[in-house]
Amino acid sequence: MYLHRCTTSEEYALLINSPAFATRWMIEHHLARTHAGPGPIRIPGFCTVCQQAVDFTASYDNAWRAPDGVSIPNWRDYLRCPTCTMNGRQRLIVQLIVEWVMSLPQRELVTIYMMEQISPLYRWATTTFPRIRWIGSEYLGPNCAPPSQPGDIRHEDAEALTLASESVDLVISCDVLEHVNDPQRALTEASRILRPGGRALLTFPMDPNTPFNQRRATLIDGRPHHLLPPIYHGNPLSEEGSLVFTDFGWEVLAQLRAAGFDDATLNVYWAYELGYLGVQFYFLGHKSSLR
Numbered sequence: 001m002y003l004h005r006c007t008t009s010e011e012y013a014l015l016i017n018s019p020a021f022a023t024r025w026m027i028e029h030h031l032a033r034t035h036a037g038p039g040p041i042r043i044p045g046f047c048t049v050c051q052q053a054v055d056f057t058a059s060y061d062n063a064w065r066a067p068d069g070v071s072i073p074n075w076r077d078y079l080r081c082p083t084c085t086m087n088g089r090q091r092l093i094v095q096l097i098v099e100w101v102m103s104l105p106q107r108e109l110v111t112i113y114m115m116e117q118i119s120p121l122y123r124w125a126t127t128t129f130p131r132i133r134w135i136g137s138e139y140l141g142p143n144c145a146p147p148s149q150p151g152d153i154r155h156e157d158a159e160a161l162t163l164a165s166e167s168v169d170l171v172i173s174c175d176v177l178e179h180v181n182d183p184q185r186a187l188t189e190a191s192r193i194l195r196p197g198g199r200a201l202l203t204f205p206m207d208p209n210t211p212f213n214q215r216r217a218t219l220i221d222g223r224p225h226h227l228l229p230p231i232y233h234g235n236p237l238s239e240e241g242s243l244v245f246t247d248f249g250w251e252v253l254a255q256l257r258a259a260g261f262d263d264a265t266l267n268v269y270w271a272y273e274l275g276y277l278g279v280q281f282y283f284l285g286h287k288s289s290l291r
């Protein structure tokens with residue numbers, strides 16, 4: 001797997017204009033251009049979750065059109081393993097969790113908070129590493145009292161977590177932050193619940209060509225007020241989907257640092273054989289151990 005760590009837009013620009021990226025784009029373009037038929041593109045590879053060779057499938061949901069007219073799949077969200085159904089972003093999170101857990105001397109002492117509970121990723125995590133203390137939650141609505149009964153879905157508001165300060169070793173949040181009203185508050189909460197030396201592993205859509213965040217909506221008296229045409233992302237708990245409040249730009253790295261993460265990075269990854277295609281990245285924040 002190729003992994004590039006960026007802390008500034010300048011570093012990212014150098015990377016994206018490098019020969020390595022041109023080659024990747026040619027491979028992806030070739031896959032799309034030579035694909036015959038209306039069905040999904042099949043790409044043989046190895047699933048890090050299933051630990052076996054699979055044919056990944058890329059559908060044309062939310063595909064985009066290259067300047068030469070070729071339809072390019074949305075690799076980030078729709079290049080899936082047919083067995084575990086996880087997309088590349090989720091399989092990458094699995095890989096990072098495995099690498100981190102395997103590096104621990106005593107994994108039974110670790111607490112990991114994941115901002116999801118009804119998901120293949122959370123099910124995988126709790127069954128694969130049953131000795132780790134996992135805490136999963138979903139946002140169930142503005143009037144839910146956290147936390148709910150044992151065995152139930154745990155409700156948590158990312159902007160006001162009920163978890164104790166310095167009680168968690170790793171926070172994992174996958175495509176949640178764009179849906180909260182105040183991302184800075186949510187990042188500060190993630191930092192608060194982390195022990196010194198802990199880390200946050202985050203994914204959310206971010207436009208690396210944009211310096212600043214843009215607000216799409218804001219809550220006024222508990223109701224969303226739209227500043228830009230509303231966009232919703234799929235949500236298994238809501239037919240309407242989840243409203244996008246923020247389009248992120250590079251400002252989010254400064255927000256991570258302001259939240260107490262001394263080291264905040266955008267990490268670009270790519271691996272043909274693992275089905276990580278397109279320009280994809282995750283964010284990592286390290287909370288200083290010197291507190």
Ligand SMILES: [Zn+2]
Pocket residue numbers: 047048049050051054081082083084085086
């Ligand atoms: Zn799989």
